[in-house]
Amino acid sequence: MSYDLIAITMFASMMLMLLTGQRVFGAIGFVAVVSALSLYGVGGSDMAFSAAMKVMKWYPLLTLPLFVYMGYMLSESGIADDLYRMFHVWFGGMPGGLAIGTIMLMVAVSAMNGLSVAGMAIGASIALPELLRRGYDKIMVTGVIQAGSSLGILVPPSVVLVLYGMIARAPVGQLWMAGVFPGLLMASLFVIYIWVRCRLQGHMGPPLSAEERAEITWGEKLRLLQAGIWPLLIFFFMTGLFLMGVTSLVESSAVGALAATLAAIFKRRLSFYVLHETLRKTLTITCMFMWIIMAALCFGAVFDGLGASRALEGFFTGDLGLGPWEILILMQLSYLIMGTFLDDTAMLVIVAPLYVPLVGALGFDLVWYGVLYTITCQIAYMTPPFGYNLFLMRAMAPPEVTLADIYRSIIPFVAVMVLGLALVMIFPEIALWLPENYYKN
Template sequence: MTDPQVAMTMLGLFIFIIFLGFPIAFTLMAMGIGFGYYAYYEPGRMWRAFNRLDENAGWWDSISLWAEGFFNNRIFDLFVNQTYSVMANDVLTAIPLFLFMGYIVERANIVDRLFTTLNIASKNLPGSMGVAALITCGLFATATGIVGAVVTLMGLLAFPAMLKVRYNHSFAAGIICAGGTLGILIPPSIMLIVYAATSGVSIVRLYAGALIPGFLLLGLYLAYVVIRAILQPSVAPKPTEEEVPDVPFLKLFVMLMTSFFPLAFLILAVLGSILFGLATPSEAASIGALGGLVLAVAYRALTWDRIRQSVYLTIRTSAMVCWLFVGSYTFASVFAYLGGEQVISEFVQGLDLTPLQFLLLAQLIIFILGWPLEWSEIIVIFVPIFLPLLPMFGIDPLFFGILVALNLQTAFLSPPMAMSAYYLKGIAPPYVQLTQIFWGMLPFMGLVVLSMVIVYLFPQLVFYLPDQVYGR
């Protein structure tokens, strides 16, 4: 076999193994080292090592020389260097800090207060409880960036409340599942940090570019909920006085000041300091983590057990992302060394695609990969395959990254592997069927596709803020 054929075998074998359920990060590392040993192998190295033995050499000398001959392969140097480069990456240091902020906020009972306040404030709107749930999801998803955490917590808080006031089961489930995915796109998104580290695009430009598309998607969700509540009042009945009481304006203002504004101020302060160049993402994330602790203290929800849980979850998730990077970098380096990237590039060139056709193909592949894989695995492993092809079609990696972030929303909303549905089903009442949750998510998945079409037709939605703030 030629080296390019070995590279394609390596890629096919990896895809086969991950579909068997093996841990992805360690599969990447094992295959990268295994195939890398072949790629960097120098014939005769072992023999030259044994030739250094003399007649009086003992068994320990023999073992030492054998180990030297075996391990003296450049793949091990590559693996160590890639591990160090990931651990020393300044962009990635923001991930554990943002995660810690989100986990602390999640455990400080802030979201419960926020949903209750927004539910009362929006009482007179059609689909008021759905609107409140979406805004809460958007704000909380922005703070934490973890889809499972947002869907689970909102499924415990807002979903039973909506069912209690006779909301249609599918409609309510779709609101929770769709709202929970917004943190993938709306800054300070952890997914965008990972994409920035993978692609080399400036994280501040990514954050600025994602703001308008993120709020566009949230706006489409809110418009759908309100319009459907107007056209079909039975799916979102107006709550009665007993279900959602009227509150005097002054009391409502105090509730907003103690629930909505503190969390909104924290997120805006973190995001604003990044966008206006007052702090690096890591520095802003540090302030966000400290702000999360201050909010927890203010709400009298900071306990040793909650800190311990938040630290543990932060370390676990951060370690997963970092080892994914190590495995991916090692795998990609060996794959490129064997000529795999050249094979893919020549194949795509041979298809004679237009930029639109290439974008459709890339987004379709990412959409399908979103069924069995998490967004972190798609960004770290498969998106780098497309990145070298972007200049060929004149596509800006910033624009491509925003489309990918929008597309990954569908990964959590598309049956039969929609993880948001399974997160919600795990804590929903037994009478709520999985098929009902699936049906509720489909209109929101259509809105994601619509937002991608709008962004493609009007690319200035992505480029306007980065160009205005940072120049071209």
């Protein structure tokens, strides 16, 4: 059997295992270990051990539990609730104002967490009940929360961009800065869509009544602005110090975790329950990431050892005769398909070792491609039948929100995200202007 055929068999076997509903790390790891033992005999078992040791010695991975801890500390301590109240008061008077405030809340949460899971949990537990109680259309608001939470993997400090930077050997600082404008662009497109939709169809997002607005004094509005101070301080101490070169990547994540804890202490909300829930959820998410990364590293070692990267490049450029942009679009489409049944980390550690060398060989900027990959993951998270966010929303939504409602809710937001992806592909400066100008000085 040729090496190309072995590589295809491995990849097909892994996809088949994943479609059976097995845990991601189990499916990937099983195919990797069986392939290693079949190809290299008893010595192949060293590949799994080597992958485990590589994870244990991968120093930048320390950022993962610290960023996750920071996000859950802010959520469990109620600081995110304060933020939502602020947006509720300031934007509730306009059509769709509470939904627009929810998007802004998600941007703030993304800038303090770096994962979509935390944003989804905060949106479903804080924003969704309030939006439904205020008479907002249930289909629209479930789409708002899913779309807003997806910003967590694009806006810095994105954990996905950190992992991409490790695999692509791209500087994390440049990747974070490259995600700023695309993230704000995506959030702005969401806001414009919500405002236009609710302006044309007032029943979709009714504003606060005149009586409710009259009850909110300017003094209360100004007082509630204080809720935004803590997130800004945490973001500055974490991301700002890193970009200024004062702290390293790992140190900045530690600073962010410490700042979130101090904020909870200062607001007198750090109880034993809050600390216990934060640590429990942090451990759960971190272990999930670690197992997937370890299994994927083992799979990648065997897969790449067969020359799969070179074979893929030859297949696209030689056998099919495709141009660089055609190959790039095909790669993005493959991510969309895989995103229906894989999470972003699994897609990254499985396919990025194959695609990243090809992207470099085609002459594309790896920092720019990191942003494209992340936006594509956002879209894949929300595409049926097995989009990751769809099932998270179903698990967290009240009974009156059915799975059919959730599927229908994402259609316009996916269209908006495809528009955002197209804009970043057509105008790479949206992603590259900030890192190029910042690091030039």
